[in-house]
Amino acid sequence: MAKKVGATKKISTQIVPVVGMTASVETELLSTMKKLGIVRSESYNKLGSINYWNLDWKKAIPEVKSFRTPDTLELPAKLMDWTVNDVGKAITASQAACKDSVTNKIYKRFPGKENQNKRKEYVTQLKTSAFLDNSLLHRLVRKEFQRGHSWVKNQIVYQQVGYKCKRLSRNTWQLELAGLKRGKRNRILVRSNRKIKGQIRLIYNQDLPRFEVHFLVDHGTVEIKSERRSIGVDKGYTEAFYDSEGQAHGKKLGKTATRKSVRVAWPFGHRICAKNRNRGKLWALHRKLEKIDPAKSARILENNLTRKTENRRYRQNQGELTAIIGAASKSLFNGEALRVFAEDLTQPIKGKRQSKAVSRKLNSWMKGAMRDSLQKWANWTGSVVTEVQPSYTSQIDSRNGTLLGKRTGDNFTGFDGVVLQADHNAAKNILARGTDKEIGKYMNKTEVQAVLLRRTARFLVRSYRQNKAAFMVCRLWVKGLKLYD
Numbered sequence: 108m109a110k111k112v113g114a115t116k117k118i119s120t121q122i123v124p125v126v127g128m129t130a131s132v133e134t135e136l137l138s139t140m141k142k143l144g145i146v147r148s149e150s151y152n153k154l155g156s157i158n159y160w161n162l163d164w165k166k167a168i169p170e171v172k173s174f175r176t177p178d179t180l181e182l183p184a185k186l187m188d189w190t191v192n193d194v195g196k197a198i199t200a201s202q203a204a205c206k207d208s209v210t211n212k213i214y215k216r217f218p219g220k221e222n223q224n225k226r227k228e229y230v231t232q233l234k235t236s237a238f239l240d241n242s243l244l245h246r247l248v249r250k251e252f253q254r255g256h257s258w259v260k261n262q263i264v265y266q267q268v269g270y271k272c273k274r275l276s277r278n279t280w281q282l283e284l285a286g287l288k289r290g291k292r293n294r295i296l297v298r299s300n301r302k303i304k305g306q307i308r309l310i311y312n313q314d315l316p317r318f319e320v321h322f323l324v325d326h327g328t329v330e331i332k333s334e335r336r337s338i339g340v341d342k343g344y345t346e347a348f349y350d351s352e353g354q355a356h357g358k359k360l361g362k363t364a365t366r367k368s369v370r371v372a373w374p375f376g377h378r379i380c381a382k383n384r385n386r387g388k389l390w391a392l393h394r395k396l397e398k399i400d401p402a403k404s405a406r407i408l409e410n411n412l413t414r415k416t417e418n419r420r421y422r423q424n425q426g427e428l429t430a431i432i433g434a435a436s437k438s439l440f441n442g443e444a445l446r447v448f449a450e451d452l453t454q455p456i457k458g459k460r461q462s463k464a465v466s467r468k469l470n471s472w473m474k475g476a477m478r479d480s481l482q483k484w485a486n487w488t489g490s491v492v493t494e495v496q497p498s499y500t501s502q503i504d505s506r507n508g509t510l511l512g513k514r515t516g517d518n519f520t521g522f523d524g525v526v527l528q529a530d531h532n533a534a535k536n537i538l539a540r541g542t543d544k545e546i547g548k549y550m551n552k553t554e555v556q557a558v559l560l561r562r563t564a565r566f567l568v569r570s571y572r573q574n575k576a577a578f579m580v581c582r583l584w585v586k587g588l589k590l591y592d
Contacts (some may be wrong), residue, residue: 117326117487123303125318126279127296135286135293136263136318140311142180143190144260149175150194155255157248160202160236164195183285189264198255205252206233212247214549261311272303282320284309314418331489335446339538340439341500341530342450342477345517347435349530351538357435360428367424386412429476436480444489448541449481451494451548495540496548498555505535509563 128136150171154162159170168191177187213229229244238244263284271283271292280299283292297303297320308321339351344364347357389411396404439447452474485492504512504521511522519529540546545558 113331114328115331115486115489116328118323119326119483120321121299121301121324123297123299123320123322125295125309125320126298128294128318132293132295133318136284136309137311139182139186139287140263141260142182143186143263144258145180146171146175146182146187146190147194147257147259150191151198151255151257154195154198155201157239157252159198160239161234162195162198164192164199167191167195181287183287183289185266185269186263186285189266189269193264194257201255202252205248208251209233209244209247211549212251214547215551218547218549261313263309265307265309267305270307274302314422326487329487329489332444335444335490337446337448337538337541339534339536339541340447340449340481341534341537342452342474343530346530347432347477348439348481349534350439351531351534353528353531355530356438357431360431360435363431364428367428382417425473428473429480432473432476432480436477436484439481440484440488440490442488445485445491447481447485447490447492448495448537449478449492450497450500450537452478452497493541494548495537495543496546496550496555497537498550498552499559500536500540501529501533503532503536503559505532505539507566508536508539508559509566510559511563511566 150167153159153171153174154167162170168188171191177184180187210230210233213226217225217229229238229241232238232241232244233248238248265284269285273281273283275281275296278298278300280297280303282295282297282303284295286293295318299320301324303320303322305323310319310321311317312319341349343349343361345358345361346355347360349355389407393404393407393412396407481492484490499510501514501519502510502512504510504519505527506521506525513520514529517529519527519532521527546555
């Protein structure tokens with residue numbers, strides 16, 4: 108039986124709609140949101156600079172109140188304090204992301220064991236304000252860390268003491284929220300399948316439009332095991348994930364993403380492309396009629412050139428794709444604690460110029476959603492996700508670890524004529540790279556290629572000693588790939 112080393116909570120964010128409130132309550136809530144938007148903007152402007160690096164969010168309130176007090180905006184002190192704390196937490200998260208990005212650059216700039224002490228020293232300085240005296244670190248942080256600004260003025264943060272929750276029926280709850288006047292509470296009705304508790308966030312969604320309540324839900328704890336089974340995962344467009352055991356997860360992703368962009372009534376083109384061409388013609392007509400017939404130009408602008416319908420369709424499409432990715436992640440882990448090796452696809456795709464159709468498909472690929480979904484289900488199952496260097500994982504023959512093969516679509520053909528499933532082959536390569544000591548996560552593509560070419564050359568030497576006929580086949584294959592002249 109595997110030894111247990113700890114436990115973690117399964118937490119997710121739930122969004123529930125507000126189904127009832129009076130006009131006076133709505134007016135007061137919108138007014139409060141606007142005032143708190145000023146607090147949020149000034150807090151970001153004050154605390155979002157490098158001078159407040161590593162500031163504890165609990166100490167943010169005195170810094171903001173030194174120039175902005177609740178009385179100047181006629182706000183209760185608690186509402187302002189909760190907003191300032193929320194800004195402090197957001198800035199802390201932004202600084203943590205900056206540290207992670209700068210650490211990656213440090214590892215890329217100083218690779219190898221000979222620079223281990225230097226890397227450790229730089230990472231230690233990055234945790235405090237000591238990096239300000241280091242010209243290299245200071246320059247890297249300035250490049251990565253963007254000064255905080257906020258234009259958010261559509262939300263209010265409430266702690267548990269700032270509201271009361273009362274059940275009215277099976278799925279209807281009444282929230283009594285702290286208002287602008289002492290002792291007066293604003294009552295709203297919320298549709299939810301569970302009691303609302305803890306910190307909540309009341310948001311006015313301008314796209315729908317409606318009020319929503321966002322809160323965290325604790326689904327229990329999961330035990331973390333010390334021993335986990337290792338698998339490699341290839342992220343793709345046709346299928347969301349393909350693991351090293353030969354199982355495909357999220358098979359409908361590619362077809363669904365393509366169907367969302369292809370126009371049903373016109374099978375020879377893309378719906379988005381055709382719609383934007385027609386909108387371009389309408390824009391030209393609108394500009395032409397501005398001086399000739401202003402009334403007609405205004406009608407075209409109001410009735411035919413808005414984005415309301417297209418934005419609603421876009422939200423529905425993104426929601427369906429996100430659901431497929433979430434189901435694929437759940438199927439991948441299947442409730443088991445795993446050690447998952449996946450590609451690090453955070454860097455933008457560079458290289459040859461893609462067609463607009465291919466670019467549109469890649470934009471709907473949702474690489475970030477895949478990464479977040481994998482991490483969420485890893486947390487929920489006590490698993491660990493380790494990202495590896497992705498270069499050449501689809502071009503290596505997983506049987507021998509060399510570049511003696513070629514990928515064509517979903518097939519990978521080896522030098523001996525054996526055809527493998529391309530995604531399965533790539534997943535096996537990713538699993539092998541997770542424990543590869545020669546290829547690190549922070550190596551660039553050229554360094555990875557050099558390692559693989561050396562391995563290919565050693566394989567050719569071995570094959571020559573063992574079987575000269577096999578060596579000639581390998582040599583002809585290498586010449587066909589133009590790996591050397």
